[in-house]
Amino acid sequence: MTEALDDQSMQTLRTCLHAASTADGSLRWLADRLHRTEADLEAQTALLRTVLDESPDLILLKDHEGRFLLANQPVAAFYGTTPEAIVGHLDRDFGVPPEMAEAMRQNVLAIMASGQTETVLEESRDARTGEISHFRSIKKPFSGPDGLPRILVIAHDITDLHRAQMRAEDSERRLLHALEATGDAVWDWHLPSGRLTLSQRWHTLFGYDPAEFSGTLDDFWCCVPDEERADVQRALDDCLAGRSTYLQEHHMRRKDGRLLWVQDRGRVVERAPDGQPLRMVGSIGDITQQKRAQDLIWQQANYDTLTGLPNRNMFLTRLQQEMSRSDGTGQSMALLMLDLDNFKEVNDTLGHAWGDVLLQEAAHRLQQCVRGTDIVARLGGDEFTLVLGGLADPSSVARVAQAVLQAVSEPFALGSDQAYVSGSLGITLYPTDGVHDVNGLLKNADQAMYVAKQQGRNRSQYFTPSMQQVAQERMRLISDLRPALEKQQFHLCYQPIVELASGRICKAEALVRWTHPTRGVVSPVEFIPVAESTGMIHALGSWVFHEAMHQTARWRVHRPQFQVSVNVSPLQFQNSRIDLIAWRQHLSELGLDGHSVVLEITEGLLMEAGSQVLDQMLKLRDAGIQVALDDFGTGYSSLAYLNRFDIDYIKIDRSFVRDLQPDSPELALCEGIVMMAHKLGLKVVAEGIETQAQHDLLLAASCDYGQGYLYARPVLAEEFDRLLAAEAPV
Template identity: 50%
Template sequence: MPKPELSKHTTDMDDDLLRVIDAMPIAMVLSRVDGSLEYVNPALKQLLGYPDDEIYQPDVVISHPASMTINKTIRQHLKDDPYNPVIIEKQYLHKSGSIISGLLTMVAQADNKNNIKRFIAQIVDLTQLKQTQASLFLFKTLLDNSNDAIYVVDLQSKLFIECNQTACRQLGYSRDELINRMCVNDICLNPHNEKPLCEVINEIKPPAGVLLEREQVCKNGSTIPVEINACYIQQEEKQYLLAVVRDISHRKRNEAIIWRQANFDALTQLPNRRLLQDRLQLAIKQVHRSRQLIALLYLDLDRFKEVNDTLGHSTGDLLLIEAAKRLQLCIREVDTLARIGGDEFTIILTELDNRDIVERIANKLLTQLSYPFNLGNEQIHISTSIGISFYPQDAASAESLFKGADQAMYAAKKKGKNSFEYFTPWMQQQSRQRSGLIKELRQALGQQQFLLHYQPVFELTTGQLTKAEALLRWQHPAKGIIEPADFIALCEETGIIIPLGSWVFQQAIRQLSLWQPRLAPDFQLSINTSLLQFQDKQKDILLCLNNLKHYQLSTKQLIIEVTEKTLMDSHHNITEKLLALQQAGINVALDDFGTGYSALASLTRQDISFIKIDRSVIHNIAASSADRILCEAIIAMAHKLSIKVIAEGIETEAQKQLLLDAGCDYGQGYLFSPPIPAQSFQLLLKQH
């Protein structure tokens, strides 16, 4: 076999030795004592990028300039101690100018006189190693700065064998303390009787992973909720688990806040309707097993709206908070008290063997809320109306149980408030009739089933017809004429009163324009209004001004009748709209005076033109009655304030004479005429 050709560059070394050096895969360098290159093998030429013998040129420098001082130090060291080789890391220059890191091992070769003949060096390329180390450093830096804890677990021993700095910070251990701890026994708990982590780990097979929640135990004994994303790693014969563990304390806190906001009332901190429904469904399931009873109590605070309207919403909120505290004192730990909106509360009474305890609790609730509430400088008196229904006697579902209690609560209010009523099938029948009536009312306006009747108002001293009151009637297709007392409350409750009130204005003003040629210049038409019409954010009630203008009528020909409740309401919309009507020249009459609160202070704050004494006062008037004295006082007071008085419901000559003697200005009632259709009223106008 022919010998490989050696480099043309000569040296006094044996050819066979040079061939060995050339055949070595590691870069080899023979250098003279002065540092010049004597011989390099092909591996070095390849390492530094030099072809053939170009590397021997005098201007070629293979060491990095920063390593020149190191070279001198190495040679001097070998001269002083030629028998100990030098092993050092240094940098070299590639022909392209790039830097190569190398591990230099260098020895000195002596001649026969024991002088240094040459230096023999071996250079191991560290470039890839350096890159790998840099990558590993970068990777470790990234891991240590991760927001998540990262662990490597030996699946056989269940010990931690590696972790990042976040893991140490999260648990409060140093790295040395954490390594070789049992990941199952020492760190992770199993809340809610879930499958132990060790069993989950054993079930993981490549390439599958697992995502689960656990609690970790910190060094100080505290626990933190975590989300573990674990995957299986196989390396030769060893199996490992790579676990990325995220602290989810913040997420859990947010979830708890969201859950509480979704299930509890923000004002009273009581369960809300949603949580109440859940607990009621659970209670129903338990009843099926225990054969006991559930009682549902539906509470509505009496007079709460008046407190809100007169003292403001902040006082109303304080009242709700204090009321909730009192209600809580009346029930047992197994019961649930909830606020389901506004001033309405609901109580679920469970584990009942009979109804006796329900009545005792209902009476306690009434008593507690009857005591005065001292809120700041205000002492407030309220009461509550309670409706009670039972499961399963009164209802087959949670929904029907609620409906039954709600119907019973309305019955308690009609009874006079501050009381409780049990649900009966009759209430359900009444509720269905009521729902049917509401449905018919919604259709009635569109189907033009409403009409107006007009009741004349006479000046008592002269007997002249000077005014009229427009009164609403419902021409029901099956039931005939229905009086407003039978449907106005439902219209107000459902909001139908707002569009219906606008219709009344349009029809009444249109009719007034038709009568205009036969009317005296000072004739006035009176129209009733609802509090809701003033509270509505729209300006519908002010459209009467446009209607008057359209028919070229004077604003002085219109009287707006309001109730004392409207005057007492502090809503800014009411004040603004009343003021706008009065500034336009429309007269305002205070209706039903002598009932309710008789807000005398409002008479001085508002520009009231007329007071209408309620028919209930007029009905009992007699020469020696207290009602006569009351009428005389009202009339005298009104006249002192330059307010005219209209007496409603006059039915006898005696009543008329007593009112005339007291100085009453106007009267209306069946003595003069009942409310009559527009055509009949027109005939009456001809007579006067």
Template identity: 40%
Template sequence: MSVYPALKSHLKPLLLLVDDMPANLHLLAASLKADYRIKTATNGSSALDLAGREDRPHLILLDVMMPGMNGIEVLRRLRNNPETGEIPVIFVSADASEQSQLDTLELGADDYLTKPVVPTILMARVRNVLQRKRVEQQLRLAAHVFDHSGEAILITDRTNQIIEVNAAFTNLTGYTQEDVRGKNPRILACGRTTPEEYQAMWQGIRDKGIWKGELWDRRKDGGIYPKLLTISVVRNHHGAVDFYIGSFADITEQKAAEERIRHIAHHDNLTGLPNRLHLSVALEQSLASARREQSGLALMFIDLDRFKIINDTLGHNIGDLLLIEASRRLQGCVRASDVVARLGGDEFVVLLDGAGVAMDAAASVAHKILHSLGQVYTIEGHALHSTPSIGISIYPDDGSDAETLMKHADTAMYHAKERGRNNSQFFTAAMNAAADERMELERELRLALLEKQFELYYQPKVVTGDGTLSGVEALIRWQHPLRGIVPPDKFIPIAEETGLIEAIGAWVLDEACQQLAAWKSAGIGCGQMAVNLSAHQLRSADLIDQVAACIKQYGIEEGELELEITESVAMTDPKRAIVQLQKLRALGVHLAIDDFGTGYSSLAYLKLLPIQTLKLDRAFVRDIETDANDAAISAATIALAHSLGLSVVAEGVETEAQQAFLSSHACDLLQGYLFGRPEPAHVWTERWQAG
């Protein structure tokens, strides 16, 4: 393709004036320099050189009769060179004969002027040739775009008869130009576009001169496809319509992609269930229907018990497979018209709607879910149990809008967990007050962590035989600025559910070790410092580093720090617990099982745990004098521990009779109100200082 220099908006067009007479060049330049940039040449060779440079001229004014290389030869060489072949040339000659003008025009000249040149005529001719060249460029570009566009293009006349189509049109529709010329574009219609849609299209074209939208068409082979169509109007100088230009593309793949995106946006990626967004839309639609028909609906919040423990201990892959199986079971418990959605994590929602939905129907579905999800999950060789806790709200009894129903079902679900898990609870007004209280307590708990409202109290452990101090257990207390002291059983469960327990546990460990170091430095002997570990802490990858850091920072010697874990925590994932406890033992930490007898320890695992102490739970000590079963269990536990080489601490010792029984069965250490209540560090310090 020949190259013609593009006109830049900030520069005047460049003209090359060629004449062997400097006087002629001066006259031409004087007429043109106000509107154009000027270059001059006095011979053919110089003209060709200047025309071939990077800053090529937009037009050449060329003298015909020059010594050496005349203007005719210069024109021939310009046209034969791809770089200069498109530059327009106006001949300027003293020869005014018609034949001379004809000959040069046939050779490719764009215009012919005779000397002497009239300045106004010169200006008009130059302007016209440049304008014509611009139009030619635009037409050539438009033709190239038309022929090579990836979009199908059709042009119709003012009566909407097709006069031209491009190759992309033929490739897309199967119709050739001969097939459609002179016909109305309605031959492409498939019947899926309504008359109202066509009317709206033409109204848009009339009002704005352009319309863009989606239509459905039929190919020549009968295939139906969606297209994105743009129609624009071409008007003449009088404003009347000359042509309509339509360009369109097959958007089948785009529509499929949009549908995939829409599905992804409304469905859970793991289980394929509807997600929170989909549920929100479905719930609003069901509520609107229930209001019209004066019917009911039920919303069920379902949380999988112990799922987080399974996920953390066995890995996300096992957890994901369990969620997939749980979603399958849930779908099997409801009708096809009901909605089962996953909100995230192990939280699911079931929406039951229809005229027959009431408390009895919801209770029946909840019973099915409890039974189905309560069955063992066999996943990659693991036999797993993850029962559901279900909260239920009913429209209109428990709320008239989606937000309220969701909130109340969630509240009922938490109540089900508090009732021991693996059960269903219908929402009641009393639950709402409890939920509000819990949310406020959670907010205040986060604030307490930031404002250091926690304090450690220390309770003594004594040797059974002589009552000498063996050690102390660090017990957390929350010094609330308004509520006073908040007991651990009120805030520890919330801390565990929210994940705050890890930060709180880390603070307790550091504070207890710091206090132990302070007492040692002051010459105050407290024996062994015992600190409780939560399930979250034991599972944490940071635990070993945290303990090691405290030991190093505070100079804790081997055996001075005891970490207590509950029996249920150790048995949740005994293999992992063994690994973690072995690492702690290697740091010189003393290890104890707390609340022994209240869980479900396997003796096979118990003997593998690298522990040194069992703590007999206060539940067995409380009635040890009057309950033969408690007495037998306590005696057997002490004997079992000693046979395994473990020492025993009895918790909750409050009477001398309890002390006597435990002493008679060789219990090693005693802890309880009989020997001292938990007290803050400064009280211990003052007592020791007082002697």
């Protein structure tokens, strides 16, 4: 067939074959190029997909109907499907509630229609958990290749942030509710805008109509007094800076001008990312009544409620201040301690109500005796103190002391009665008297006052160093006295009481004696007052009673009518400290009745007797225990009490017996006492009989019994036995 072709045909064939060969090469090049382009495109697409899928945000593309054109893996995972399967579908196809899905579709349609990019807060249902998640979505509309609108959505999951905000809002709501529940006025301050929102309670508390407020912080400051604003502002600034919480007590003024004490508290509930405060919430509570109660408590803690004077607590503080001032100025100061004499008698006779009136008037009088800068205080009971500071001339203290004594000695009008008291005043000077502390100064004044009382009362006494020595000796005596009873350092002596008509011993007085291991015999005159002042008299008195009754039981074996007298301190009658039940039981255990013992009391007990003493006396009578009135005649009002109390014996004081002579005034007094006592059915014992002449005169005056050195001194029980044995049997 080749041979049949002409040259032109062959050329044409060759041309065609060459063209075909060339075309085949181009096709191979194009195919190769297309392959490489597709590979690059696939790589870029894979890279883009990787970038999209690795993003934590949800990235999606929707068409003009709201159908998915593209979605990254977080979107697919949220809806529980794959990126490929989501294309062409709507949100409602993946379990989103219809209303929510439709709202989302309408939102994207509206944005595509507007052509404006928007940031939207929205929510959708998480297919994985079934819970609603919250997003901040950026939605950008644009036109597709087909000219139809499309929208790109990048949604950032803010569910955790939303929940945190909800918790914060819930906490805030609970805080506001709690604050409202307390009845406090609640305020809410938005710092960027300066807006201040106030609760209805605020308007009620401060008396303003809501329309009268501007809604700014000025509403708060207009109620705060000018003098307190700086402190309140400082506290607010510290809270806003995070240096402290805001809790302030200050005044606020009502619309009517009345000041209230308030407790103002708050906290910052919202801050910007840089820490700047955005919002502060708090409350204001009316604490006016609490403040008044606190003031009252402080007043009661520092001032005497009866007289209005500083009490001991305030006095000690003021005294320390005066001492410090004296140290700084070099000027002296004086402390005066006053005790009202005979005040107890006023209380007991007229009653405590009138006694209180006397104390109030005494406080007023004392204040009139001093300068306004001086201090008058009531320490308690009928004891007052005065502090005179800044003394350029210490001699002026004497004038004040005299004025004080004169003031309290003037009669006190108590209703229809008039009462008279006096004062014992102790004075110490600072720093002259050598002490440098409050306690030392008080001790000095107390010691001086004690001496003033001992010297007759109604007088003043300056402190002297010798008083300190006496006080120190007294302290040593107290220290030694406390263990003396336990160490069996006490013993009893007995002094016979003789029946004058027969000359026979029929009674004995038990007298306590103290033999100190180093001091030797200590006089009762020394240790009995100490025992009384320290309260040890109660244990000592009980021991004396028990010991004396043991001895009485021995003597009554041979002398069934024998009696022993026991001295009883007035303090043992106070507050019912005598245990009569135990005493009666002790007598019963010894086989004794009440007539075995006579209790000797002093006139002072009867003159100061209250209802407790009277009750004790009645119980003694019921127990059959007899009572003797000791040292009769030394008081000025003893006769008034003989009918009031059940007294069996009176003992004529030795001061009437000492100078007893025929036709002497002392004899007339003794005869009158004996006659009066017998008329009242009382027996009489004369004390201090030392001579036969005294014995004879008292016998002639019909005195019943005698006691004194004429018959015997106080002796131990063994010696007393010999005295009894020496008597001729009846």
